[in-house]
Amino acid sequence: MHLEYTIVEGDFVNAGSASSSIKKTLKQLNVNPSIVKRVVVALYEAEVNAIAHAYGGKVTADIDAGTILLRVIDRGPGIPDIDWAMQEGNSTASPEVRDMGFGAGMGLPNIKKNVDRLNVQSTVGVGTTVEMEVNLA
C-alpha cells in the first residue's frame, strides 16, 4: 500500500499529520503497539526536520506485510556533513526554531534509534531524502 503526504515549509502547526495518519493505518493492521510507537516517533521527527530546514517536500509510505518504508523527501539546503548531523546535540536550527522547542540536535539520532534501517541522501542546494524502514513483525 502506498500513501503520500505534503510537507509545507515552516508549517509546524501541522507537523505530525503524516505520522498520525500512518499511526491510524498501522493500528488497523494490528501492528504491535510498540512498533507503531517507533514508526510514529521516527516519522514525526523527520517531518519536523523537513518543516524546519527545507522548503517543503513530501512524505511517502509503502507498507507491505513485513515492513513499512518511509521516505521524507524535501527540497532544501541539504545536509553538508551527514555524519556530523547524525551526532546528538549537533544542530543548525535557527534561534526562532529553537524557541519553538525544536532544534535540539536530536532529530536524526532519535530517528536512528527508532528504525531498523536508515538511509540519508543529501545534495547541498538541492534537498534531502530520509529513508526509514521498520520491520512490522
Place this chain on the structure above:
Amino acid sequence: MAFYHALQINGNACEGCSHCMRVCPTEAIRVRDGKAHIDETRCVDCGNCFIACPHKAVFVKQDDFEEIFKFPCRVALIPAVFLGQFKNDISVSRIYAILNEIGFQHVIETEITTPIYTEAKNKLEREADAKPLISTFCPAIVRLIQVKFPGLVENLIPLKAPLDITALYIRRKLEKDGWRPEDIGVFYVTPCAAKIAAVKSPVGEEKSSVDGVINMDSLYNRVYKKIKEQGHDYKEVKLPIAQLTSDSILTSLTNGERRLSVSEHSLSIDGMDNSIEFLEKVESEEIEDVEFLELRACDQSCPGGILTYNNRFLTCERMFARARYVAGKERRGELTRAKEVEEERDFLLNNIEVGEIESRSISLDSDISKALEKLVKINRLKKMLPQVDCGMCGTPSCDALAEDIICRGAKATRCVFIQHHLEKQNAMDLDESMKIWDDIWGEDKIKVKHRKKENK
C-alpha cells in the same frame, strides 16, 4: 472472557432514529431492520447513546433490588455523588436512616479509602517509567484505552479504584465482626453504566468484591419516595464516626485526583471527545512533560453520570459545599479521622494492585497480510463513497460503511448516493432500492409516522 455490557437497547422502544449511532465515540452502533444494534466488541459503556436517545430505548441493565435480601448482612456502598443528588435541606444522616430502613444494615461511602488509593497512586507516580500515567478511576476511560489506544494500556495505573478498595475494606471489617464471607452482600450504587461493567467483568482481576449493582436513579426513587412519605416526621441516624475528608468528597469530581497528585505536571480532562482528542496526541508522543492524566468520560466527571438525577452542576455545587464544611472542621481539628480504615492500611495496600490490563484492540484482521489487503480495498471504496456521513446507510460514517462492506459483508448499495447513481443508469429499480431501505430502517418506518399523525 466475554465482556459484560451494561448498556442495552430495548427493541420495543427503539424507533431506529439513529441519534445514538451518531454520538458513539467508538462507532459501535448500526441501524438494521429499523433498530439500533450495539457491537459489543467496540462498546466501552460510556453512555453517550443513553443521553442521545429521545425514546429512552437505551437502558442500563441492573440487578434486581430484591437480590440484596439473599444476604443476611447487606452493605450499601454509596459514592459521594449519591448524597449530592438531594437538596441541601435533606441531611446526610436522614438519607443514611432511610437506606437502613429499606434494607441495608450498613452504609459506607465509596471514597472512604481515597487516602489509601492516593498514597499508592502517588508512589507509582514517583516511580513509574511509562509517562504519562493514566488514572484508572473511570472505567469507561479504561475500556476506551483498551479498545482504541492499545499502545497506552501500559500507561494505565494498575490499581483498584476506591470503589473496589472500599468493598474490600468493608468485607474484611464485617468478617472480623464475625460474618461469614458468603453472608455479606456488598451493593454498589452506580452513577453510570461503565462502573457496572467494571464490577461484572473487572479489568485485570478475576472477580470483584462487589456482589451487585444498583442504579443510582432507581435508588434515588426509593429514597425520595420515603422522604415524601415521611414529611416532617423522620428520624436521623448517628453517622459513623469516620467521615470522608474534604479531599475524599471531591475525588469523583473533575480535578479530584489531580489536585492530590504529586506530579509536577498533570492534566484533568472530562468528556469522551475531549479525552479521545488528547489520547490521540499522547499516543503519537506529541505530549511531553505531562506525568499524570486524570481522564473522565462524563462532563463534570461522576456528577454527569447517566444514572444521576440531579443536574450535574448543582451536584458539584452541593459536593463542594459539603467539602468546604468538612474542611472547616478539619482546620479546627474537629474531624475524627477514619481510624478504622487506617488500621487496615497495610492489608489494603497489599491488595490494591490489579493484574495485567490487556488491550482489546479492533483491527481489520489478526493476519497482517489479510488486514493490508482489506485496507487497500477499504481505501479504494472510501473514494467511491460521498464522504457526507449522512448515516442513511445505518452506519455512522462513509468510512465505517467502507469497513463494514469489506469486513462484514455489507452491500455498497446501502449508500443512498450509490442507489441514485444506479437508478439513473437504470441498473436499479425502485423496488430494489425500497428493499434496501426496509432492510436498514424497517418496513414500518414511514407507516408508523403516519399512524402517529392520525392519533393526534
